[in-house]
Amino acid sequence: xxxxxxxxxxxxxxxxxxxxxxxxxxxxxxxxxxxxxxxxxxxxxxxxxxxxxxxxxxxxxxxxxxxxxxxxxxxxxxxxxxxxxxxxxxx
Numbered sequence: 001x002x003x004x005x006x007x008x009x010x011x012x013x014x015x016x017x018x019x020x021x022x023x024x025x026x027x028x029x030x031x032x033x034x035x036x037x038x039x040x041x042x043x044x045x046x047x048x049x050x051x052x053x054x055x056x057x058x059x060x061x062x063x064x065x066x067x068x069x070x071x072x073x074x075x076x077x078x079x080x081x082x083x084x085x086x087x088x089x090x091x
Contacts, residue, residue, distance in 0.1 A: 002031035009075050011035055016068040020078050032073050036060075039071050 006028055013022040026035055036053065040060055043050050048062040048069070059072025 003033050004029050004031060005075065007075075008077075009073050010077055011039060011071070011073055012078055013069050013071045021069070023078055025077075026073070032058075036071075036073060043069075043071065 008028055009026045009030070009032065011022075011024045011026055012020055014020050026032065036057060036059070040050055040053055043062045046064075048064045050062045051060040053060055059070060062069045062071060
């Protein structure tokens, strides 16, 4: 049975400074495991060395040379947190 959420979620790629490089909205009910597997394969085909996915994965790290990314599914739209909450998350 696919992992889904009843509300939209977001597939993001962030650099090692936490900057969002890519953000894709995933519609409510989307197969999140499948979308993460597709992103994982995409980065591998582009030459990135990616952490392995597990059944419980909601993201993975990717490295190419000195560049590092975190690709993950988020339940909260990036940038939606008020500034006061961002500092609590180390931003």
